[in-house]
Amino acid sequence: xxxxLGEAMTGPSAGIGSDHLGVSLGGxxxxxxxxxxxxxxxxxxxxxxxxxxxxxxxxxxxGMLTPTSGTVSLFGEPVxxxxxxxxxxxxxxxxxxxxxxxxxxxxxxxxxxxxHGLSRPRARSATTDAVLxxxxxxxxxxxxxxxxxxNRQRVGLAAAxxxxxxxIVLDEPSRGLDPRGVIVLRxxxxxxxxxxxxxxxxxxxHLDEVARxxxxxxxxxxxxxxxSLAPGSIDLERQFFDLVLRADSANEAxx
Amino acid sequence: xxxxxxxxxxxxxxxxxxxRVISALLGAVVPALAxxxxxxxxxxxxxxxxxxxxxxxxxxxxxxxxxxxxMVLSVAVLLGVGFVLSWSFGREFTDHxxxxxxALPVSRRRLAYAKFIVVIAWSLLLCLVTILLALPLGLAIxxxxxxxxxxxxxxxxxxxxxxxxxxxxxxxxxxxxARGYLAAVGALILVIVVTQVVTAFGGGAWxxxxxxxxxxxxxxxxxxxxxxxxxLLAVPVGAAGVWVTGRWWKxxxxxxx
Numbered sequence: 001x002x003x004x005l006g007e008a009m010t011g012p013s014a015g016i017g018s019d020h021l022g023v024s025l026g027g028x029x030x031x032x033x034x035x036x037x038x039x040x041x042x043x044x045x046x047x048x049x050x051x052x053x054x055x056x057x058x059x060x061x062x063g064m065l066t067p068t069s070g071t072v073s074l075f076g077e078p079v080x081x082x083x084x085x086x087x088x089x090x091x092x093x094x095x096x097x098x099x100x101x102x103x104x105x106x107x108x109x110x111x112x113x114x115x116h117g118l119s120r121p122r123a124r125s126a127t128t129d130a131v132l133x134x135x136x137x138x139x140x141x142x143x144x145x146x147x148x149x150x151n152r153q154r155v156g157l158a159a160a161x162x163x164x165x166x167x168i169v170l171d172e173p174s175r176g177l178d179p180r181g182v183i184v185l186r187x188x189x190x191x192x193x194x195x196x197x198x199x200x201x202x203x204x205x206h207l208d209e210v211a212r213x214x215x216x217x218x219x220x221x222x223x224x225x226x227x228s229l230a231p232g233s234i235d236l237e238r239q240f241f242d243l244v245l246r247a248d249s250a251n252e253a254x255x
Numbered sequence: 256x257x258x259x260x261x262x263x264x265x266x267x268x269x270x271x272x273x274x275r276v277i278s279a280l281l282g283a284v285v286p287a288l289a290x291x292x293x294x295x296x297x298x299x300x301x302x303x304x305x306x307x308x309x310x311x312x313x314x315x316x317x318x319x320x321x322x323x324x325x326m327v328l329s330v331a332v333l334l335g336v337g338f339v340l341s342w343s344f345g346r347e348f349t350d351h352x353x354x355x356x357x358a359l360p361v362s363r364r365r366l367a368y369a370k371f372i373v374v375i376a377w378s379l380l381l382c383l384v385t386i387l388l389a390l391p392l393g394l395a396i397x398x399x400x401x402x403x404x405x406x407x408x409x410x411x412x413x414x415x416x417x418x419x420x421x422x423x424x425x426x427x428x429x430x431x432x433a434r435g436y437l438a439a440v441g442a443l444i445l446v447i448v449v450t451q452v453v454t455a456f457g458g459g460a461w462x463x464x465x466x467x468x469x470x471x472x473x474x475x476x477x478x479x480x481x482x483x484x485x486x487l488l489a490v491p492v493g494a495a496g497v498w499v500t501g502r503w504w505k506x507x508x509x510x511x512x
Contacts, residue, residue, distance in 0.1 A: 064509035084360035096351040102270040114259035
């Protein structure tokens with residue numbers, strides 16, 4: 001049953017979507033008219049300055065916030081109505097990694113696997129694979145609280161990916177990672193997109209990194225989608241700031 | 256088969272230094288303190304400590320000793336269990352792990368209930384361990400073999416402990432709604448202060464937080480006449496605490512970090 005659902009969720013309607021999404025928090029408009037899709041097998045990067053609304057968008061897509069207007073969907077289903085079976089195919093890491101300081105690396109990743117519906121034997125083997133693929137084998141019996149920031153981030157990524165999700169949402173996944181960790185992350189996400197047909201949404205501040213990883217790059221500024229960047233094009237940084245400045249100028253010109 | 260959320264919460268609970276420290280304080284230090292008070296009270300000394308102890312220890316032998324254990328515990332359990340509940344719920348916000356509990360096939364309400372189950376199970380187990388530890392201490396201070404009074408007071412401790420555990424449950428809601436354990440610890444201190452004031456004004460038995468302690472003899476023999484109804488008010492207080500916390504966890508959003 002689980003397997004059938006997994007196949008169904010990688011069908012044509014699978015993926016991540018927002019349609020004319022608006023979010024206000026405490027009377028402040030944080031997102032305005034954001035329409036975005038992430039197709040199965042696609043890595044879609046969100047870039048933007050601090051406070052652009054990237055995290056709020058991801059929170060709303062994952063059901064952590066209710067939209068003020070518009071809709072959000074996962075696997076083609078409204079997020080608010082997504083079943084438990086649907087959520088078992090979602091992997092996420094926003095801001096703080098799933099790395100409880102008192103638990104060992106292995107216990108953290110195993111707990112994430114169990115919470116995503118894996119049976120004990122499957123959770124154990126999936127944990128071994130995830131710990132190995134994130135380069136954490138040497139630390140697997142150490143408590144997460146004594147790890148470096150980068151290794152805690154690796155634990156969080158292992159916890160987000162341990163159950164082989166087909167929808168993946170990661171907020172600044174490369175934060176704190178060393179150059180080798182960044183390459184490991186990129187390869188894991190590209191494999192998930194290619195082999196599992198996963199729809200992947202990541203946010204980042206590093207344009208060169210997303211250029212290597214993403215199929216599409218969307219620029220969010222002041223809670224509005226202000227354009228997109230072509231991953232293969234040159235001088236992404238200049239293109240990015242052109243979009244941001246154009247958006248600011250348009251805002252200032254508005255009466 | 257243990258559900259995943261219960262396994263997860265139990266794993267965090269068993270690894271937590273907070274839980275280990277409070278277990279040791281409640282399970283070993285309280286009976287040791289009561290034993291010391293009993294020794295001081297039954298000595299012929301006229302030192303200030305001995306005089307104060309003899310005012311606290313009501314009765315003699317196992318009855319006096321275990322009643323003292325129960326009286327100290329009636330406050331200590333609320334503090335200990337209240338602190339652990341505040342930590343268990345509040346740490347998800349203080350450690351910023353709350354966002355990791357979204358987007359799961361397990362609902363957040365079930366996660367909250369799993370926390371309650373783990374804390375309540377720990378509390379009841381610790382109660383039995385504490386009573387078992389109190390027995391060799393009683394023997395060590397020369398009370399002789401436990402008598403029927405020991406069994407009766409032991410049962411009274413079990414009831415007081417269970418009711419006090421229920422009374423701590425609303426603190427989980429405070430820790431959740433305030434998004435951190437500090438506010439819940441503040442509320443815990445406030446509850447203890449209010450209990451003292453209410454008791455001082457003579458309204459103790461109808462105040463759920465005061466009733467178990469009074470029944471255990473904390474207000475003296477005259478105030479220990481507490482009816483079963485007055486004691487059982489702890490049940491709706493605990494149930495309301497669990498329900499309102501579960502509801503909060505079901506509907507909470509991540510409006511701040």
